[in-house]
Amino acid sequence: MYLISPHLPQFKANLHCHSTCSDGKLTPEELVSAYRNEGYAILAITDHESPRNHSSLSTEDFLLLTGYEAYIRTDPHCTYDVFAPETHLNLFAREPDNETLICYNPSCCKYLTLDKQQQLTKAGSERPREYTVAYINEFIRTANENGYLVSYNHPVWSMESEERILAYEGYFSLELINGNSHMRHKMEYNAPLYHALLRSGKFVHVHAGDDNHNSKSESDSFLAATMISAPSLTYKNVIDAMEKGDMYATEAPVFHSIAFDGERVTVECSPVSLITCHVGSKNPSFVCGDGDLTHAVLDVPQGARYVRVSVTDQNGRHADTRAYSREELGLFPL
Ligand SMILES: [Zn+2]
Ligand SMILES: [Zn+2]
Missing domain, CATH: 2.60.40 (Immunoglobulin-like)
Incomplete structure (x- = not known):
């Protein structure tokens, strides 16, 4: 049997990316152009608390995945604290037109206009966010129930304890390599953590992402990719392949x-x-x-x-x- 089949095409993907829709410097159009030129075929633009369907930028040979990055911080109003741990999750929509906001909290949505916040479908509890295992598991469960695959992002940068990470349930894949943290801080290659998850019986998948913002002079693009094996480059085939784990993480x-x-x-x-x-x-x-x-x-x-x-x-x-x-x-x- 093949664990990675030579008979299926592999599509190069960046599954973690920020644009001008949040704190990234490049527009979605500029990102598509840059990643296409580097041989990528798939891009998930995962702006902070900003679910966006970018499918109008998809072409026969380049696919945009709908999604966003959610965060749960120790401050219920989502204030950033460089010394505090936090949880970041990427939500990948199973259907391209799904822009549901999970566990909506207006103070977390600073990159969405009030109009846009009001227009979007919402699901789950809207109480202040809690940095607890129970709340985070509820958040992941709500996202799963509302059409998202959920990945667990950059645990080292987030400063989360291994004990907490082992208690999280329901995410489908660990961000094994986060290009941004790995390049800037030399600290985001999560193979030891993955082995700890496996020892505890958590057989999640692994992927890699740039987490690029393109805001510094040194580029943070093209550092960490996910290779996805799928019969063809359709939205459904790619999401199904990700869910099955027909993918691997790579820096090159x-x-x-x-x-x-x-x-x-x-x-x-x-x-x-x-x-x-x-x-x-x-x-x-x-x-x-x-x-x-x-x-x-x-x-x-x-x-x-x-x-x-x-x-x-x-x-x-x-x-x-x-x-x-x-x-x-x-x-x-x-
Ligand atoms: Zn993050
Ligand atoms: Zn990010």
Whole structure:
């Protein structure tokens, strides 16, 4: 079986992006042009508390996903505090015309005019936001019930404790790499956190995003992408592929295919220095090279808790798959 099929096209996506509709510097049109020129096929413009359907910018070879980034802060009126933890979630609409505001709170919506706030459909409790696990789980559940896939964003930058993160329920994917935080602060590569989630039985998917604002002289675009395998570039196919986990996170390396035959994985990829197969034990199997490795066959022990593959290239850039469970792999239950 294939974990990443060579028979499906891979579409390059940026699933975390800010425009002039919130605190980004580039307009949606400028972002589409920039990302298309860099070989991307998918862009989710996820402005802060600003759900927007940008489908009028979609073309046959470039797809806009509707969504937004929501935040829950320790201050119920959403005031930013650089020393306080907070939770950021990206909401990806299953249908392009879904612009529902979840758990509406006017003080969080500073980038939407009052008129626009009044026009939008709203769902969920409108009480002041609470920085509690219970409230955040209620927020995620409400978003799921109202047509969104919810991702959990940049936990390191958000300064959330691992204990809290392990208690969150209902999000479909962890932002394994956040380009902005990784580039600016060298701190947002979340493989250890992902392994902790897997050990606690939370088999969420993984993805990466630039979280670009393009407001500084140094570009924060094109740093971290999600490669999505889908039969074709339609809104439904892409959202379905994301929900199924037919995607992986990358800072540059590409997986051409990953196959599993019941005892070993065979990885074909762009040139890298390290290919690792993680199985939930202290001893992952791996091969090292001088930056020219493009192929590896790695053993999977009988007691493997899951299979997931990561690679690192000569410049230290990663690509990571999600974990595939024993059940998915057709292995007998432990
Ligand atoms: Zn954020
Ligand atoms: Zn963001």
